[in-house]
Structures are given as C-alpha cells and as structure tokens.
Amino acid sequence: MAKPGRKIMVIGHKNPDTDSISAAIAYAYLKNVTLNTDEYEARRAGKINEETKYVLDRFHVAAPSYISDVGTQVSDIDIRFTQGIDQNMSLKKAWEIMKRDDVVTLPVTDENQYLQGLIITGDIAMSYMDVYDKGIISEACTPYRNIVETLDGQMLVGDESKCFDKGNVLVGAGNPEAMEEFIHEHDMIILGNRYESQICALEKKVSCMIVCANYKVASTIKKLAEEKGCAIISTPYDTYTTARLINQSMPVRHFMRKENLITFEEDSYVEEVLEVMSKERHRDFPILDGVGKYIGMISRRNLLQSKKKQVILVDHNEKSQAVDGIDSSEILEIIDHHRLGSLETMSPVFFRNQPLGSSSTIVYLMFKEKHIEVPQEIAGILCSAIISDTLMYRSPTCTQVDQVCAQELAAIAKVDVEELAINMFKAGSSFDSKTVEEIFYQDFKTFTVSGIEFGVGQISSMSEETLLSVKEQLLSYMPTALKERGLDMVYMMMTNILEESTGLLSYGKDAAEVVEKAYQVKEQDGVYKLEGVISRKKQLIPSFLEAMQE
Incomplete structure (x- = not known):
C-alpha cells in the first residue's frame, strides 16, 4: 500500500x-x-x-x-492540467473555455494526446481585431458545425460535418438585381427572408445561405437547396451580429502556433527551464512525457512553488x-x-x-x-x-x-x-573484464584542502600479482583522470589485503612532493611502497592534509 x-x-x-x-x-x-x-x-x-x-x-x-x-525537476512541480482541444474547435468555443478555466493558453492535441500546437488569448484577439478579406472563412476550411455553433443556429439543409472551403462570405443586403453583380458560385451569403434574394443565391450556385432572425425558410427553397447542394443555416441573430460573429467560427488550427514550440519534459531541470522562460514572453509552457505526449502546463508561478x-x-x-x-x-x-x-x-x-x-x-x-x-x-x-x-x-x-x-x-x-x-x-579484484576507466573509478573520492583539489582511488586484492598486472594501465590513465575531473593531483592506492600494505601511484604538480613529505619514502618503478597503510580515510588522507597544510 x-x-x-x-x-x-x-x-x-x-x-x-x-x-x-x-x-x-x-x-x-x-x-x-x-x-x-x-x-x-x-x-x-x-x-x-x-x-x-x-x-x-x-x-x-x-x-x-x-x-x-x-x-529539482518539472516532475517535482504541481503541473496544471489544461485539457487539450481539437484543432477543428472554433475560436469562439476556445475563448469560452479560456474564460471558464481562467487560462490564457490552450494546448491543441490529437486523439492520442500528442501536441499539435498552442492557441493563446493574443491569437484570438488578433483574429477579432485584424481586417480579413471575405475569403478567410473558406481559407481556414471552416466546418459547418463551427458556424452553426458560433451563430447558435440550426442546420436546415446540408451536412454539419462538411467544411466551407471555397468562395467568399457576403451579406445579401441589396435587391436580387444588385446581388447578381457580386455573388459567385461557391460563396456563402448572409441574408434575410426575401424569397427573391434566396432564389437568386441558389441560381448563382452558392455553397451556403445563412438566414438571419430565425426567419422561416420556405419548403420550396429547402428543396431547391437540396437539389443544388446548397447548405442552409438558420440563426436567431440579425445580419449585423451574424456578420460580426462568423469569423469566430474559424477553427483554431488556422491561428494556432505550431512551429518552434517551446516545450519541456517531466525530467527537465528547473534551473534550465527558468533560463529558457526568462528569454520568452509566453506565460504558459506545455509539459510532455517521455514519449512526447502532452500532460499539462506550467508557468513561472508554478516554478516558484516547486518542491525540492x-x-x-x-x-x-x-x-x-x-x-x-x-x-x-x-x-x-x-x-x-x-x-x-x-x-x-x-x-x-x-x-x-x-x-x-x-x-x-x-x-x-x-x-x-x-x-x-x-x-x-x-x-x-x-x-x-x-x-x-x-x-x-x-x-x-x-x-x-x-x-x-x-x-x-x-x-x-x-x-x-x-x-x-x-x-x-x-x-572485486577481478580486473580482466574491466576497462581501465572502470578500474580507476570503482572506488574514487575527491577532496579539497587549502584550495587544492585532489582525488584518491583505491583498488584492493589479496594478490600482489593481480595489483601489479594493472599498474601500467593505471599510470597511463592518470593524466586523463586529472583533466576529466579538473583536479590538481590524483592518486591510486593498490592495496594488498594480506600483506597490509599499499603501492601508491601519483600524478600532478606537487603530487610526488606531498607523498614524500607525508611518508618520507622514495618512488621505485613508479610506485611508492607504503607499509602498514591500507586505509584511505584514517591513514592516507590525514597524512596528506597535514603535508599540504605545512
């Protein structure tokens, strides 16, 4: 449990x-x-x-x-889960979700929760404020379902699952003769209850008619629309309101950000995340799991509440x-x-x-x-x-x-x-299957004294022959270890358990001087023989510290 x-x-x-x-x-x-x-x-x-x-x-x-x-990693933070939305969702519905959940960013995900893009309040505001041409609705390939939903309308003729993908959106405010001049095939027209205007639109082969103010549509118009493949949507709004709202029916995929998205993974470290966030103006950032699926959002505020x-x-x-x-x-x-x-x-x-x-x-x-x-x-x-x-x-x-x-x-x-x-x-003393790096670092510790950083490794065996068999390899590796670890000196203790002695290897500036000062011994064949010394903690390190501090 x-x-x-x-x-x-x-x-x-x-x-x-x-x-x-x-x-x-x-x-x-x-x-x-x-x-x-x-x-x-x-x-x-x-x-x-x-x-x-x-x-x-x-x-x-x-x-x-x-x-x-x-x-501290992202996984240590209370990640806020914001439900991903479908890329075909209307801007209006996305805005309503933002207001309801009090968020400024919505993730756009597919059915498997993979991130497809982001839509933020600024993107939606831009879609309202920018002046778009009359072909923007078809350019966005807007589903009829979105238009019906945005206009609180009803599909009288046609299929909601289809999209409006050709033509312009126009308001049929003039008489039929005037409408003939600017209406073209595939257009979508917003109009009222004038029978003649509706007939004119159908004759011009428009793709969709939006009838305002919940005006009743004659059965002959519906039948003719079905024959010509024209959709009819009824809305309770007047012509002005319908024309103002219809751009909000466009799918979020047309406005969402999908290139160069800044995302983080669960195992990302907070320090790295903060550095990236400091260079970006976004408020919220998506979090992905190990296989790239969306799992939530974080903001700078979340990072302040992270748990170590x-x-x-x-x-x-x-x-x-x-x-x-x-x-x-x-x-x-x-x-x-x-x-x-x-x-x-x-x-x-x-x-x-x-x-x-x-x-x-x-x-x-x-x-x-x-x-x-x-x-x-x-x-x-x-x-x-x-x-x-x-x-x-x-x-x-x-x-x-x-x-x-x-x-x-x-x-x-x-x-x-x-x-x-x-x-x-x-x-522990079987070195045959090990690389020199594995042998060197199998029991290696670093120490600092008076600004000097040094490392001491130790290998042990009950056989002197086993220890000597890796001596040359260890000596050759010591310059690499010194550089890799950024140390001033490195040492390797080759401890013979039965004889209770250690053969000490050294490398680095003043490394040999420290050994000689600590133990009054001289090097022989690259090795300092330390009789009775087998403990790094109690025998070697204290002697080294004393020698370095003199």
Missing part, C-alpha cells in the same frame, strides 16, 4: 562501494518499517562495482535505481562526493563515519557521525536501538559492507564495535565471515 507522503531518497556517494550501497538499502528499509508517512527509497549515484554486485547477488537483494542528479527533492545521505558528507544537484535538494539526514566535509544545509538536519569502520555498522546499531529485527538478506549485505570497509578487520579504522556487529550480522545471515570475505575480495 502506497504511503501518503513524499518519496525520500537514501543515497550514497558517487563511485559507490559496498558500504555505500548496503547502508542506503538497509537504512531505507529501517525508515520504512518505523515510519508510516513518507516512502523511503534507496538510490545510487554511480555504477556498482564487481564486489558489490557479488554481495547483492549472493543475498538476493536488488540494486538501487541509478540517479545522476537530484536537482528530499534526500538522506549515507557514507559521505563531502560535496565533491555527493550526487549532482545536491545544492538544489533538501538534505534531511546524514549518516556517516568520515571526517566532516564541505556540505552545507539550509536548515538543521539529523547528523549521525561516528568514528567507526563502516557506515553500515552505524545503521545496524540504529536497528538495535529501535528494536527492529534485521531481515536475513539485509544482515548479509550489512555484514559484507563492514568486512569490505575494514578489509576484514585489518584496517586501522576498524573498531571492536565493528567486529562485534559483523559477527552478529553474520549469525543472522548464516554466513562464515572468512569465506564471505575471500569471495568478495576475489570478485
């Missing part, structure tokens, strides 16, 4: 690892079972790596849906690591185990940050605090996340709390920690 509130996304950082994905899934589950208002949904901001894929597959958990940007996407961030609090558009969203909570970063919020948020080895440890503690039973599959991915982030308890970030939580989760999930760890790391 759908919840009445809004959808709130629980999302980890870009280039998500097992901890980021597992924490998002588990925390969304926890929120959903403890709250009955909003709906919480786990999402991901990047591609899932092989280790995480193995974990999700093993415990039969679906991967979160991908989202590239959490900026609501998000909960897990496993990060750095703006550079957050999903695109984070500044345009509303951050509700942050669950993390890293140093305080650069994210700012407009209002106070729930922020839980603990010095533990994994964000998933924090999430599991919250399950326990709320006395919520952890499902077996959730226990499995949480346990895997703790193993991954602590490198099976070898990382200096690992605490006694992490180990206890992992063991409890392993019991719930009915798995052996060592067996699970070996298979996870094996899956």
Whole structure:
C-alpha cells in the first residue's frame, strides 16, 4: 500500500562501494518499517562495482535505481492540467473555455494526446481585431458545425460535418438585381427572408445561405437547396451580429502556433527551464512525457512553488562526493563515519557521525536501538559492507564495535565471515573484464584542502600479482583522470589485503612532493611502497592534509 507522503531518497556517494550501497538499502528499509508517512527509497549515484554486485547477488537483494542528479525537476512541480482541444474547435468555443478555466493558453492535441500546437488569448484577439478579406472563412476550411455553433443556429439543409472551403462570405443586403453583380458560385451569403434574394443565391450556385432572425425558410427553397447542394443555416441573430460573429467560427488550427514550440519534459531541470522562460514572453509552457505526449502546463508561478527533492545521505558528507544537484535538494539526514566535509544545509538536519569502520555498522546499531529485527538478506549485505570497509578487520579504522556487529550480522545471515570475505575480495579484484576507466573509478573520492583539489582511488586484492598486472594501465590513465575531473593531483592506492600494505601511484604538480613529505619514502618503478597503510580515510588522507597544510 502506497504511503501518503513524499518519496525520500537514501543515497550514497558517487563511485559507490559496498558500504555505500548496503547502508542506503538497509537504512531505507529501517525508515520504512518505523515510519508510516513518507516512502523511503534507496538510490545510487554511480555504477556498482564487481564486489558489490557479488554481495547483492549472493543475498538476493536488488540494486538501487541509478540517479545522476537530484536537482529539482518539472516532475517535482504541481503541473496544471489544461485539457487539450481539437484543432477543428472554433475560436469562439476556445475563448469560452479560456474564460471558464481562467487560462490564457490552450494546448491543441490529437486523439492520442500528442501536441499539435498552442492557441493563446493574443491569437484570438488578433483574429477579432485584424481586417480579413471575405475569403478567410473558406481559407481556414471552416466546418459547418463551427458556424452553426458560433451563430447558435440550426442546420436546415446540408451536412454539419462538411467544411466551407471555397468562395467568399457576403451579406445579401441589396435587391436580387444588385446581388447578381457580386455573388459567385461557391460563396456563402448572409441574408434575410426575401424569397427573391434566396432564389437568386441558389441560381448563382452558392455553397451556403445563412438566414438571419430565425426567419422561416420556405419548403420550396429547402428543396431547391437540396437539389443544388446548397447548405442552409438558420440563426436567431440579425445580419449585423451574424456578420460580426462568423469569423469566430474559424477553427483554431488556422491561428494556432505550431512551429518552434517551446516545450519541456517531466525530467527537465528547473534551473534550465527558468533560463529558457526568462528569454520568452509566453506565460504558459506545455509539459510532455517521455514519449512526447502532452500532460499539462506550467508557468513561472508554478516554478516558484516547486518542491525540492528530499534526500538522506549515507557514507559521505563531502560535496565533491555527493550526487549532482545536491545544492538544489533538501538534505534531511546524514549518516556517516568520515571526517566532516564541505556540505552545507539550509536548515538543521539529523547528523549521525561516528568514528567507526563502516557506515553500515552505524545503521545496524540504529536497528538495535529501535528494536527492529534485521531481515536475513539485509544482515548479509550489512555484514559484507563492514568486512569490505575494514578489509576484514585489518584496517586501522576498524573498531571492536565493528567486529562485534559483523559477527552478529553474520549469525543472522548464516554466513562464515572468512569465506564471505575471500569471495568478495576475489570478485572485486577481478580486473580482466574491466576497462581501465572502470578500474580507476570503482572506488574514487575527491577532496579539497587549502584550495587544492585532489582525488584518491583505491583498488584492493589479496594478490600482489593481480595489483601489479594493472599498474601500467593505471599510470597511463592518470593524466586523463586529472583533466576529466579538473583536479590538481590524483592518486591510486593498490592495496594488498594480506600483506597490509599499499603501492601508491601519483600524478600532478606537487603530487610526488606531498607523498614524500607525508611518508618520507622514495618512488621505485613508479610506485611508492607504503607499509602498514591500507586505509584511505584514517591513514592516507590525514597524512596528506597535514603535508599540504605545512
């Protein structure tokens, strides 16, 4: 059963690892079972790596849906639905709909709701104010139905579904002799009850006669009109009023705007929409769905009432690591185990940050605090996340709390920690089917200190041979990564889990100096050997920050 509130996304950082994905899934589950208002949904901001894929597959958990940007979109706005009108509708009826619905723009759609054009009040006003020649009604191919409706009339002879598509519209005010001079075949003539004038019009083979003031039409005239294929319309209006109103019977397709229409889609971002709107004088703009069908209208006023996407961030609090558009969203909570970063919020948020080895440890503690039973599959991915982030308890970030939580989760999930760890790391360190780009970015984070922006990636394996097999590829790719991400320096940690050491690659101005200053080591064959260093968060980054700030 759908919840009445809004959808709130629980999302980890870009280039998500097992901890980021597992924490998002588990925390969304926890929120959903403890709250009955909003709906919480786990999402991901990047591609899932092989280790995480193995974990999700093993415990039969679906991967979160991908989202590239959490900026406010048109779909976050209350789109006003204005019913589309048929292109053959009369200007008069379109104007009546505008007055009734208090709108200035009507979409013109076909039977499948595809947008054909737009008609606005200015277009209708123009049709009233401009001086048109007497052939405009036929030029617009005006349906007789429109003429009958506009004149509040009645079709006495003829077919309403046909159109007046030849001839001029004239007023037969003179005597029959005078009328013969200006009436031609196919014309439409507005006249009164003079029998002689009606006969004259029929003899001249007009297409339609409009008889004013509800004057009775003789049966002989009707019969003759049928024989000659002439339509007869009776209207209660006098000749002057009929002549004034008849232009309003023209179909909107003759006046609607159908070229270079400015439309937006549901997934268009509000910032882009505002930029386009600022350059246009239109008041209302059509919204189309993913297949191009019309679904509603928005105006500048609607944009002012847009609702920001609501998000909960897990496993990060750095703006550079957050999903695109984070500044345009509303951050509700942050669950993390890293140093305080650069994210700012407009209002106070729930922020839980603990010095533990994994964000998933924090999430599991919250399950326990709320006395919520952890499902077996959730226990499995949480346990895997703790193993991954602590490198099976070898990382200096690992605490006694992490180990206890992992063991409890392993019991719930009915798995052996060592067996699970070996298979996870094996899956994660299989580089054969990956491009160098995929390897480089599978666990990559960026940082800023004293105006310097740098990125650090990390790959892990239980085999030194596996790590060295991709060294040259990674070194060759580093200049590309530096340029693509607009960074000052890039580093890659090649971590050997069993030996508890890291081979560090570096690139960029002053990148080597930072490493040498932080660790007092020298490069050998393009690699800095860092013994005992396996944690990016607790060992590498603090040392780099200290070296950069000296």
